[in-house]
Amino acid sequence: MTQRLPPSLTPLEIALAALLNGLEPLAPVELPLAAAAGCIAAGAPLLAAHPPHDIATADGWAVCANDLVGASSYSPLPLTKAPPWVEAGEAMPAGCDCVLDADAVEMSGPLVQVLAEGVPGQGVRRAGSDIAERMPAGLEGDPVGAADLLLARVAGLDKLGVRRPRLRIVNVPGATATMDMIAGIAHAAGLAVETRQAGARDQASIADMLDASSCDLLLTVGGSGVGRRDAAVMALARRGEVLAHGLALQPGRTAAVGRLGRIPVVALPGSPDHALAAWLALVVPLIDHLSARWPRRHVTLPLARKIASGVGIAEMALLSLEHQAWMPLAVGEWPLQAMARADAWLLVPASHEGFAAGTPVGAYLVRE
The missing domain is CATH 3.40.980.10 (MoaB/Mog-like domain)
Incomplete structure:
Protein backbone atom coordinates (compact mmCIF):
# COMPACT_ATOMS: atom_id res chain seq x y z
CA MET A 1 0.00 0.00 0.00
CA ALA A 27 1.47 24.40 33.26
CA PRO A 28 4.55 26.38 34.33
CA VAL A 29 7.57 24.51 35.68
CA GLU A 30 10.60 25.75 37.59
CA LEU A 31 13.93 25.21 35.85
CA PRO A 32 17.53 26.02 36.76
CA LEU A 33 18.60 29.30 35.18
CA ALA A 34 20.82 27.70 32.54
CA ALA A 35 17.97 25.45 31.40
CA ALA A 36 15.45 28.32 31.34
CA ALA A 37 17.25 30.24 28.57
CA GLY A 38 14.98 30.62 25.55
CA CYS A 39 11.90 29.28 27.37
CA ILE A 40 8.79 31.41 27.82
CA ALA A 41 8.58 33.11 31.21
CA ALA A 42 5.62 32.12 33.38
CA GLY A 43 4.89 33.08 36.96
CA ALA A 44 8.18 34.92 37.39
CA PRO A 45 8.84 36.02 41.00
CA LEU A 46 8.96 39.70 41.97
CA LEU A 47 12.45 40.82 42.84
CA ALA A 48 13.72 42.96 45.68
CA ALA A 49 15.41 46.27 44.87
CA HIS A 50 19.04 46.00 43.86
CA PRO A 51 21.39 47.27 44.96
CA PRO A 52 19.69 47.46 48.37
CA HIS A 53 21.67 50.62 49.16
CA ASP A 54 23.91 53.12 47.34
CA ILE A 55 27.22 51.53 46.31
CA ALA A 56 30.44 52.89 44.87
CA THR A 57 31.15 52.11 41.22
CA ALA A 58 34.75 53.35 41.38
CA ASP A 59 37.61 53.38 43.86
CA GLY A 60 38.05 56.75 45.53
CA TRP A 61 37.07 59.18 48.25
CA ALA A 62 33.45 59.16 49.44
CA VAL A 63 32.20 62.73 49.96
CA CYS A 64 29.13 64.94 49.91
CA ALA A 65 29.00 67.04 46.75
CA ASN A 66 27.37 70.01 48.50
CA ASP A 67 30.35 70.26 50.84
CA LEU A 68 32.79 70.75 47.95
CA VAL A 69 31.31 73.71 46.07
CA GLY A 70 34.11 75.87 44.65
CA ALA A 71 36.93 73.41 45.32
CA SER A 72 39.64 73.36 42.65
CA SER A 73 43.40 73.00 42.27
CA TYR A 74 43.60 76.83 42.34
CA SER A 75 41.35 77.10 45.37
CA PRO A 76 41.76 73.92 47.48
CA LEU A 77 39.12 73.21 50.09
CA PRO A 78 40.68 72.26 53.45
CA LEU A 79 39.11 69.48 55.50
CA THR A 80 39.53 68.71 59.17
CA LYS A 81 40.05 64.99 58.40
CA ALA A 82 40.41 62.71 55.43
CA PRO A 83 37.13 61.53 53.86
CA PRO A 84 36.42 57.79 53.91
CA TRP A 85 38.00 55.71 51.15
CA VAL A 86 35.73 53.25 49.28
CA GLU A 87 36.39 50.44 46.83
CA ALA A 88 34.11 49.72 43.87
CA GLY A 89 31.15 47.62 45.04
CA GLU A 90 31.25 48.80 48.65
CA ALA A 91 28.33 50.52 50.36
CA MET A 92 28.51 54.31 50.42
CA PRO A 93 29.02 55.81 53.88
CA ALA A 94 26.09 57.71 55.36
CA GLY A 95 25.90 61.31 54.15
CA CYS A 96 28.09 60.70 51.07
CA ASP A 97 26.66 60.98 47.56
CA CYS A 98 29.68 60.93 45.23
CA VAL A 99 33.15 59.42 44.80
CA LEU A 100 36.20 61.52 43.93
CA ASP A 101 39.26 60.15 42.15
CA ALA A 102 42.33 59.40 44.28
CA ASP A 103 44.22 62.49 43.06
CA ALA A 104 41.32 64.83 43.89
CA VAL A 105 42.28 64.77 47.57
CA GLU A 106 45.74 65.89 48.65
CA MET A 107 47.14 64.80 51.99
CA SER A 108 50.30 66.24 53.48
CA GLY A 109 50.75 65.26 57.10
CA PRO A 110 47.70 66.47 59.03
CA LEU A 111 46.66 68.80 56.17
CA VAL A 112 43.88 67.46 53.94
CA GLN A 113 42.76 69.43 50.87
CA VAL A 114 40.14 68.73 48.19
CA LEU A 115 41.20 69.83 44.72
CA ALA A 116 37.95 69.27 42.76
CA GLU A 117 34.21 69.61 43.06
CA GLY A 118 31.92 66.61 43.06
CA VAL A 119 28.60 65.93 41.32
CA PRO A 120 25.83 64.09 43.19
CA GLY A 121 25.78 60.49 41.92
CA GLN A 122 29.31 60.62 40.50
CA GLY A 123 30.86 57.16 40.92
CA VAL A 124 27.73 55.92 42.70
CA ARG A 125 25.05 53.41 41.80
CA ARG A 126 21.81 54.35 43.53
CA ALA A 127 19.74 51.91 45.55
CA GLY A 128 17.24 50.16 43.26
CA SER A 129 18.81 51.51 40.07
CA ASP A 130 19.69 48.06 38.70
CA ILE A 131 16.51 46.29 39.77
CA ALA A 132 13.43 48.22 40.84
CA GLU A 133 11.44 46.98 43.81
CA ARG A 134 8.91 44.26 42.75
CA MET A 135 10.26 44.04 39.21
CA PRO A 136 9.40 40.60 37.70
CA ALA A 137 12.25 38.24 36.86
CA GLY A 138 11.29 37.98 33.18
CA LEU A 139 8.16 39.24 31.42
CA GLU A 140 5.26 36.79 31.36
CA GLY A 141 4.84 35.39 27.85
CA ASP A 142 8.25 36.54 26.58
CA PRO A 143 11.32 34.38 25.97
CA VAL A 144 13.88 34.31 28.78
CA GLY A 145 16.97 36.07 27.47
CA ALA A 146 20.50 36.70 28.70
CA ALA A 147 19.48 39.95 30.41
CA ASP A 148 16.67 38.18 32.31
CA LEU A 149 19.12 35.54 33.50
CA LEU A 150 21.54 38.25 34.63
CA LEU A 151 18.83 39.94 36.71
CA ALA A 152 17.85 36.60 38.25
CA ARG A 153 21.45 35.77 39.17
CA VAL A 154 22.09 39.21 40.63
CA ALA A 155 18.91 38.85 42.68
CA GLY A 156 20.15 35.51 44.02
CA LEU A 157 17.67 33.25 42.22
CA ASP A 158 18.69 29.80 41.01
CA LYS A 159 15.44 28.88 39.23
CA LEU A 160 12.80 30.55 37.07
CA GLY A 161 9.19 29.64 36.27
CA VAL A 162 8.74 28.91 32.56
CA ARG A 163 6.60 27.00 30.08
CA ARG A 164 8.82 24.55 28.20
CA ALA A 292 1.32 30.98 26.13
CA ARG A 293 3.76 33.22 24.30
CA TRP A 294 2.86 36.76 23.33
CA PRO A 295 2.45 37.26 19.56
CA ARG A 296 5.77 37.31 17.76
CA ARG A 297 7.11 40.62 16.56
CA HIS A 298 7.03 41.26 12.85
CA VAL A 299 8.93 43.97 11.00
CA THR A 300 7.09 45.97 8.34
CA LEU A 301 9.17 47.26 5.44
CA PRO A 302 8.51 47.86 1.74
CA LEU A 303 9.30 45.13 -0.76
CA ALA A 304 12.34 45.84 -2.92
CA ARG A 305 10.90 43.61 -5.64
CA LYS A 306 7.46 42.19 -6.36
CA ILE A 307 6.35 38.77 -5.15
CA ALA A 308 4.16 36.77 -7.53
CA SER A 309 2.05 33.96 -6.07
CA GLY A 310 -0.65 31.63 -7.34
CA VAL A 311 -4.15 31.83 -5.88
CA GLY A 312 -5.27 28.76 -3.94
CA ILE A 313 -1.92 27.89 -2.32
CA ALA A 314 -0.32 29.72 0.60
CA GLU A 315 3.28 30.38 -0.41
CA MET A 316 6.18 31.04 1.94
CA ALA A 317 8.75 33.66 0.93
CA LEU A 318 12.26 34.12 2.31
CA LEU A 319 13.50 37.70 2.57
CA SER A 320 16.76 39.50 3.22
CA LEU A 321 17.11 42.99 4.64
CA GLU A 322 18.66 45.33 2.08
CA HIS A 323 18.68 49.14 2.35
CA GLN A 324 15.69 49.26 4.71
CA ALA A 325 13.56 47.09 2.43
CA TRP A 326 12.70 43.40 2.16
CA MET A 327 14.39 41.73 -0.79
CA PRO A 328 12.71 38.44 -1.84
CA LEU A 329 15.22 35.58 -1.99
CA ALA A 330 12.90 32.68 -2.75
CA VAL A 331 9.15 32.09 -3.03
CA GLY A 332 7.56 28.65 -2.99
CA GLU A 333 10.84 26.83 -3.65
CA TRP A 334 13.75 27.45 -1.27
CA PRO A 335 17.34 26.76 -2.31
CA LEU A 336 19.56 25.98 0.67
CA GLN A 337 21.63 29.12 0.06
CA ALA A 338 18.45 31.23 0.34
CA MET A 339 17.65 29.52 3.64
CA ALA A 340 21.13 30.34 4.91
CA ARG A 341 20.92 34.01 3.88
CA ALA A 342 17.35 34.75 4.94
CA ASP A 343 16.67 37.38 7.60
CA ALA A 344 12.89 36.94 7.64
CA TRP A 345 10.00 34.98 6.21
CA LEU A 346 6.60 35.98 4.90
CA LEU A 347 3.43 33.98 4.33
CA VAL A 348 1.55 34.96 1.18
CA PRO A 349 -2.09 33.95 1.85
CA ALA A 350 -3.79 31.57 -0.57
CA SER A 351 -6.22 34.33 -1.50
CA HIS A 352 -3.44 36.66 -2.73
CA GLU A 353 -1.66 36.82 -6.05
CA GLY A 354 1.36 38.34 -4.34
CA PHE A 355 2.54 41.86 -3.56
CA ALA A 356 3.76 44.66 -5.79
CA ALA A 357 7.19 46.20 -5.36
CA GLY A 358 7.09 48.94 -2.72
CA THR A 359 4.20 47.34 -0.80
CA PRO A 360 4.83 47.40 2.97
CA VAL A 361 4.70 43.83 4.31
CA GLY A 362 5.11 42.50 7.85
CA ALA A 363 7.69 39.70 7.94
CA TYR A 364 8.77 37.54 10.86
CA LEU A 365 12.43 37.47 11.74
CA VAL A 366 14.26 34.19 11.29
CA ARG A 367 16.49 34.96 14.29
CA GLU A 368 14.79 36.99 16.99
Whole structure:
Protein backbone atom coordinates (compact mmCIF):
# COMPACT_ATOMS: atom_id res chain seq x y z
CA MET A 1 0.00 0.00 0.00
CA THR A 2 1.31 3.46 -0.94
CA GLN A 3 0.57 6.80 0.69
CA ARG A 4 -1.65 9.07 -1.36
CA LEU A 5 -2.55 12.72 -1.07
CA PRO A 6 -6.28 13.50 -1.01
CA PRO A 7 -7.91 14.89 -4.19
CA SER A 8 -7.92 18.40 -2.68
CA LEU A 9 -5.30 19.99 -0.46
CA THR A 10 -6.23 21.21 3.03
CA PRO A 11 -5.96 24.99 3.51
CA LEU A 12 -3.22 25.92 5.97
CA GLU A 13 -5.56 27.71 8.38
CA ILE A 14 -7.85 24.65 8.60
CA ALA A 15 -4.95 22.29 9.30
CA LEU A 16 -3.60 24.64 11.97
CA ALA A 17 -7.03 25.02 13.61
CA ALA A 18 -7.40 21.23 13.75
CA LEU A 19 -3.97 20.94 15.33
CA LEU A 20 -4.75 23.55 18.01
CA ASN A 21 -8.31 22.42 18.73
CA GLY A 22 -8.77 21.68 22.43
CA LEU A 23 -5.14 22.34 23.37
CA GLU A 24 -4.43 24.39 26.49
CA PRO A 25 -1.19 26.11 27.45
CA LEU A 26 1.15 23.99 29.51
CA ALA A 27 1.47 24.40 33.26
CA PRO A 28 4.55 26.38 34.33
CA VAL A 29 7.57 24.51 35.68
CA GLU A 30 10.60 25.75 37.59
CA LEU A 31 13.93 25.21 35.85
CA PRO A 32 17.53 26.02 36.76
CA LEU A 33 18.60 29.30 35.18
CA ALA A 34 20.82 27.70 32.54
CA ALA A 35 17.97 25.45 31.40
CA ALA A 36 15.45 28.32 31.34
CA ALA A 37 17.25 30.24 28.57
CA GLY A 38 14.98 30.62 25.55
CA CYS A 39 11.90 29.28 27.37
CA ILE A 40 8.79 31.41 27.82
CA ALA A 41 8.58 33.11 31.21
CA ALA A 42 5.62 32.12 33.38
CA GLY A 43 4.89 33.08 36.96
CA ALA A 44 8.18 34.92 37.39
CA PRO A 45 8.84 36.02 41.00
CA LEU A 46 8.96 39.70 41.97
CA LEU A 47 12.45 40.82 42.84
CA ALA A 48 13.72 42.96 45.68
CA ALA A 49 15.41 46.27 44.87
CA HIS A 50 19.04 46.00 43.86
CA PRO A 51 21.39 47.27 44.96
CA PRO A 52 19.69 47.46 48.37
CA HIS A 53 21.67 50.62 49.16
CA ASP A 54 23.91 53.12 47.34
CA ILE A 55 27.22 51.53 46.31
CA ALA A 56 30.44 52.89 44.87
CA THR A 57 31.15 52.11 41.22
CA ALA A 58 34.75 53.35 41.38
CA ASP A 59 37.61 53.38 43.86
CA GLY A 60 38.05 56.75 45.53
CA TRP A 61 37.07 59.18 48.25
CA ALA A 62 33.45 59.16 49.44
CA VAL A 63 32.20 62.73 49.96
CA CYS A 64 29.13 64.94 49.91
CA ALA A 65 29.00 67.04 46.75
CA ASN A 66 27.37 70.01 48.50
CA ASP A 67 30.35 70.26 50.84
CA LEU A 68 32.79 70.75 47.95
CA VAL A 69 31.31 73.71 46.07
CA GLY A 70 34.11 75.87 44.65
CA ALA A 71 36.93 73.41 45.32
CA SER A 72 39.64 73.36 42.65
CA SER A 73 43.40 73.00 42.27
CA TYR A 74 43.60 76.83 42.34
CA SER A 75 41.35 77.10 45.37
CA PRO A 76 41.76 73.92 47.48
CA LEU A 77 39.12 73.21 50.09
CA PRO A 78 40.68 72.26 53.45
CA LEU A 79 39.11 69.48 55.50
CA THR A 80 39.53 68.71 59.17
CA LYS A 81 40.05 64.99 58.40
CA ALA A 82 40.41 62.71 55.43
CA PRO A 83 37.13 61.53 53.86
CA PRO A 84 36.42 57.79 53.91
CA TRP A 85 38.00 55.71 51.15
CA VAL A 86 35.73 53.25 49.28
CA GLU A 87 36.39 50.44 46.83
CA ALA A 88 34.11 49.72 43.87
CA GLY A 89 31.15 47.62 45.04
CA GLU A 90 31.25 48.80 48.65
CA ALA A 91 28.33 50.52 50.36
CA MET A 92 28.51 54.31 50.42
CA PRO A 93 29.02 55.81 53.88
CA ALA A 94 26.09 57.71 55.36
CA GLY A 95 25.90 61.31 54.15
CA CYS A 96 28.09 60.70 51.07
CA ASP A 97 26.66 60.98 47.56
CA CYS A 98 29.68 60.93 45.23
CA VAL A 99 33.15 59.42 44.80
CA LEU A 100 36.20 61.52 43.93
CA ASP A 101 39.26 60.15 42.15
CA ALA A 102 42.33 59.40 44.28
CA ASP A 103 44.22 62.49 43.06
CA ALA A 104 41.32 64.83 43.89
CA VAL A 105 42.28 64.77 47.57
CA GLU A 106 45.74 65.89 48.65
CA MET A 107 47.14 64.80 51.99
CA SER A 108 50.30 66.24 53.48
CA GLY A 109 50.75 65.26 57.10
CA PRO A 110 47.70 66.47 59.03
CA LEU A 111 46.66 68.80 56.17
CA VAL A 112 43.88 67.46 53.94
CA GLN A 113 42.76 69.43 50.87
CA VAL A 114 40.14 68.73 48.19
CA LEU A 115 41.20 69.83 44.72
CA ALA A 116 37.95 69.27 42.76
CA GLU A 117 34.21 69.61 43.06
CA GLY A 118 31.92 66.61 43.06
CA VAL A 119 28.60 65.93 41.32
CA PRO A 120 25.83 64.09 43.19
CA GLY A 121 25.78 60.49 41.92
CA GLN A 122 29.31 60.62 40.50
CA GLY A 123 30.86 57.16 40.92
CA VAL A 124 27.73 55.92 42.70
CA ARG A 125 25.05 53.41 41.80
CA ARG A 126 21.81 54.35 43.53
CA ALA A 127 19.74 51.91 45.55
CA GLY A 128 17.24 50.16 43.26
CA SER A 129 18.81 51.51 40.07
CA ASP A 130 19.69 48.06 38.70
CA ILE A 131 16.51 46.29 39.77
CA ALA A 132 13.43 48.22 40.84
CA GLU A 133 11.44 46.98 43.81
CA ARG A 134 8.91 44.26 42.75
CA MET A 135 10.26 44.04 39.21
CA PRO A 136 9.40 40.60 37.70
CA ALA A 137 12.25 38.24 36.86
CA GLY A 138 11.29 37.98 33.18
CA LEU A 139 8.16 39.24 31.42
CA GLU A 140 5.26 36.79 31.36
CA GLY A 141 4.84 35.39 27.85
CA ASP A 142 8.25 36.54 26.58
CA PRO A 143 11.32 34.38 25.97
CA VAL A 144 13.88 34.31 28.78
CA GLY A 145 16.97 36.07 27.47
CA ALA A 146 20.50 36.70 28.70
CA ALA A 147 19.48 39.95 30.41
CA ASP A 148 16.67 38.18 32.31
CA LEU A 149 19.12 35.54 33.50
CA LEU A 150 21.54 38.25 34.63
CA LEU A 151 18.83 39.94 36.71
CA ALA A 152 17.85 36.60 38.25
CA ARG A 153 21.45 35.77 39.17
CA VAL A 154 22.09 39.21 40.63
CA ALA A 155 18.91 38.85 42.68
CA GLY A 156 20.15 35.51 44.02
CA LEU A 157 17.67 33.25 42.22
CA ASP A 158 18.69 29.80 41.01
CA LYS A 159 15.44 28.88 39.23
CA LEU A 160 12.80 30.55 37.07
CA GLY A 161 9.19 29.64 36.27
CA VAL A 162 8.74 28.91 32.56
CA ARG A 163 6.60 27.00 30.08
CA ARG A 164 8.82 24.55 28.20
CA PRO A 165 7.17 22.17 25.71
CA ARG A 166 8.72 18.71 25.53
CA LEU A 167 9.33 17.82 21.90
CA ARG A 168 9.96 14.32 20.61
CA ILE A 169 11.32 13.99 17.06
CA VAL A 170 11.18 10.68 15.20
CA ASN A 171 13.64 10.56 12.33
CA VAL A 172 12.84 8.42 9.31
CA PRO A 173 16.04 7.02 7.75
CA GLY A 174 17.27 9.27 4.95
CA ALA A 175 16.26 12.56 6.60
CA THR A 176 18.97 12.89 9.25
CA ALA A 177 20.34 16.23 8.01
CA THR A 178 16.85 17.72 8.07
CA MET A 179 16.14 16.25 11.50
CA ASP A 180 19.38 17.75 12.86
CA MET A 181 18.34 21.17 11.50
CA ILE A 182 14.90 20.98 13.13
CA ALA A 183 16.33 19.72 16.43
CA GLY A 184 18.84 22.58 16.46
CA ILE A 185 16.13 25.17 15.86
CA ALA A 186 14.00 23.61 18.61
CA HIS A 187 16.89 23.61 21.10
CA ALA A 188 17.54 27.29 20.36
CA ALA A 189 13.85 28.03 21.00
CA GLY A 190 14.15 26.62 24.52
CA LEU A 191 12.29 23.34 23.95
CA ALA A 192 13.19 20.10 25.70
CA VAL A 193 14.12 17.97 22.69
CA GLU A 194 14.37 14.19 22.45
CA THR A 195 15.26 12.50 19.16
CA ARG A 196 14.54 8.93 18.13
CA GLN A 197 15.53 6.96 15.06
CA ALA A 198 13.11 4.66 13.24
CA GLY A 199 14.73 1.33 12.38
CA ALA A 200 13.61 1.49 8.76
CA ARG A 201 11.34 3.46 6.42
CA ASP A 202 8.46 0.97 6.55
CA GLN A 203 5.16 1.60 8.28
CA ALA A 204 5.72 -0.81 11.17
CA SER A 205 9.21 0.51 12.01
CA ILE A 206 7.99 4.11 12.09
CA ALA A 207 4.84 3.22 14.05
CA ASP A 208 6.97 1.52 16.71
CA MET A 209 8.63 4.90 17.43
CA LEU A 210 5.39 6.88 17.72
CA ASP A 211 5.21 7.01 21.51
CA ALA A 212 3.41 10.06 22.88
CA SER A 213 4.28 9.45 26.53
CA SER A 214 6.39 12.11 28.27
CA CYS A 215 6.08 14.66 25.46
CA ASP A 216 3.80 17.56 24.61
CA LEU A 217 4.39 17.53 20.86
CA LEU A 218 5.64 14.87 18.45
CA LEU A 219 7.24 15.38 15.05
CA THR A 220 8.22 12.91 12.40
CA VAL A 221 10.83 13.98 9.85
CA GLY A 222 10.82 12.31 6.45
CA GLY A 223 8.52 9.81 4.80
CA SER A 224 5.49 12.12 4.50
CA GLY A 225 5.42 12.14 0.68
CA VAL A 226 3.89 9.76 -1.84
CA GLY A 227 7.01 7.87 -2.86
CA ARG A 228 7.15 4.09 -2.78
CA ARG A 229 9.29 4.21 0.39
CA ASP A 230 7.24 6.85 2.24
CA ALA A 231 5.14 5.56 5.14
CA ALA A 232 5.17 8.13 7.97
CA VAL A 233 1.55 9.20 7.51
CA MET A 234 0.32 5.61 7.30
CA ALA A 235 2.26 4.89 10.49
CA LEU A 236 0.53 7.81 12.18
CA ALA A 237 -2.87 6.54 11.02
CA ARG A 238 -1.99 3.13 12.43
CA ARG A 239 -1.15 4.50 15.89
CA GLY A 240 -3.35 7.58 16.12
CA GLU A 241 -5.37 9.93 13.94
CA VAL A 242 -4.47 11.81 10.76
CA LEU A 243 -6.30 15.16 10.70
CA ALA A 244 -4.92 16.37 7.37
CA HIS A 245 -2.35 15.19 4.84
CA GLY A 246 -1.50 17.34 1.88
CA LEU A 247 -1.59 21.06 2.64
CA ALA A 248 -2.20 24.03 0.38
CA LEU A 249 1.26 25.25 1.38
CA GLN A 250 4.40 25.66 -0.67
CA PRO A 251 7.01 24.61 0.37
CA GLY A 252 5.50 22.00 2.70
CA ARG A 253 2.76 20.46 0.54
CA THR A 254 3.22 16.88 1.77
CA ALA A 255 3.23 17.73 5.49
CA ALA A 256 0.55 16.16 7.67
CA VAL A 257 -1.03 16.88 11.04
CA GLY A 258 -2.65 14.49 13.47
CA ARG A 259 -2.96 13.30 17.05
CA LEU A 260 -1.69 10.50 19.23
CA GLY A 261 -4.35 10.58 21.92
CA ARG A 262 -4.27 14.22 23.06
CA ILE A 263 -0.73 14.87 21.81
CA PRO A 264 -0.47 16.88 18.55
CA VAL A 265 1.66 15.37 15.78
CA VAL A 266 3.17 17.05 12.74
CA ALA A 267 4.73 14.96 9.98
CA LEU A 268 7.43 17.08 8.36
CA PRO A 269 8.75 16.29 4.89
CA GLY A 270 12.33 15.08 4.63
CA SER A 271 13.41 17.87 2.28
CA PRO A 272 15.01 20.68 4.35
CA ASP A 273 13.09 23.51 2.66
CA HIS A 274 9.71 21.80 2.96
CA ALA A 275 10.42 20.81 6.56
CA LEU A 276 11.47 24.33 7.55
CA ALA A 277 8.43 25.90 5.89
CA ALA A 278 6.08 23.47 7.67
CA TRP A 279 7.91 24.13 10.93
CA LEU A 280 7.37 27.89 10.59
CA ALA A 281 3.75 27.65 9.40
CA LEU A 282 2.52 24.86 11.69
CA VAL A 283 4.91 23.98 14.51
CA VAL A 284 5.88 27.50 15.60
CA PRO A 285 2.23 28.56 16.19
CA LEU A 286 1.67 25.30 18.06
CA ILE A 287 4.70 25.86 20.29
CA ASP A 288 3.66 29.47 20.94
CA HIS A 289 0.17 28.28 21.95
CA LEU A 290 1.52 25.62 24.33
CA SER A 291 3.93 28.18 25.81
CA ALA A 292 1.32 30.98 26.13
CA ARG A 293 3.76 33.22 24.30
CA TRP A 294 2.86 36.76 23.33
CA PRO A 295 2.45 37.26 19.56
CA ARG A 296 5.77 37.31 17.76
CA ARG A 297 7.11 40.62 16.56
CA HIS A 298 7.03 41.26 12.85
CA VAL A 299 8.93 43.97 11.00
CA THR A 300 7.09 45.97 8.34
CA LEU A 301 9.17 47.26 5.44
CA PRO A 302 8.51 47.86 1.74
CA LEU A 303 9.30 45.13 -0.76
CA ALA A 304 12.34 45.84 -2.92
CA ARG A 305 10.90 43.61 -5.64
CA LYS A 306 7.46 42.19 -6.36
CA ILE A 307 6.35 38.77 -5.15
CA ALA A 308 4.16 36.77 -7.53
CA SER A 309 2.05 33.96 -6.07
CA GLY A 310 -0.65 31.63 -7.34
CA VAL A 311 -4.15 31.83 -5.88
CA GLY A 312 -5.27 28.76 -3.94
CA ILE A 313 -1.92 27.89 -2.32
CA ALA A 314 -0.32 29.72 0.60
CA GLU A 315 3.28 30.38 -0.41
CA MET A 316 6.18 31.04 1.94
CA ALA A 317 8.75 33.66 0.93
CA LEU A 318 12.26 34.12 2.31
CA LEU A 319 13.50 37.70 2.57
CA SER A 320 16.76 39.50 3.22
CA LEU A 321 17.11 42.99 4.64
CA GLU A 322 18.66 45.33 2.08
CA HIS A 323 18.68 49.14 2.35
CA GLN A 324 15.69 49.26 4.71
CA ALA A 325 13.56 47.09 2.43
CA TRP A 326 12.70 43.40 2.16
CA MET A 327 14.39 41.73 -0.79
CA PRO A 328 12.71 38.44 -1.84
CA LEU A 329 15.22 35.58 -1.99
CA ALA A 330 12.90 32.68 -2.75
CA VAL A 331 9.15 32.09 -3.03
CA GLY A 332 7.56 28.65 -2.99
CA GLU A 333 10.84 26.83 -3.65
CA TRP A 334 13.75 27.45 -1.27
CA PRO A 335 17.34 26.76 -2.31
CA LEU A 336 19.56 25.98 0.67
CA GLN A 337 21.63 29.12 0.06
CA ALA A 338 18.45 31.23 0.34
CA MET A 339 17.65 29.52 3.64
CA ALA A 340 21.13 30.34 4.91
CA ARG A 341 20.92 34.01 3.88
CA ALA A 342 17.35 34.75 4.94
CA ASP A 343 16.67 37.38 7.60
CA ALA A 344 12.89 36.94 7.64
CA TRP A 345 10.00 34.98 6.21
CA LEU A 346 6.60 35.98 4.90
CA LEU A 347 3.43 33.98 4.33
CA VAL A 348 1.55 34.96 1.18
CA PRO A 349 -2.09 33.95 1.85
CA ALA A 350 -3.79 31.57 -0.57
CA SER A 351 -6.22 34.33 -1.50
CA HIS A 352 -3.44 36.66 -2.73
CA GLU A 353 -1.66 36.82 -6.05
CA GLY A 354 1.36 38.34 -4.34
CA PHE A 355 2.54 41.86 -3.56
CA ALA A 356 3.76 44.66 -5.79
CA ALA A 357 7.19 46.20 -5.36
CA GLY A 358 7.09 48.94 -2.72
CA THR A 359 4.20 47.34 -0.80
CA PRO A 360 4.83 47.40 2.97
CA VAL A 361 4.70 43.83 4.31
CA GLY A 362 5.11 42.50 7.85
CA ALA A 363 7.69 39.70 7.94
CA TYR A 364 8.77 37.54 10.86
CA LEU A 365 12.43 37.47 11.74
CA VAL A 366 14.26 34.19 11.29
CA ARG A 367 16.49 34.96 14.29
CA GLU A 368 14.79 36.99 16.99
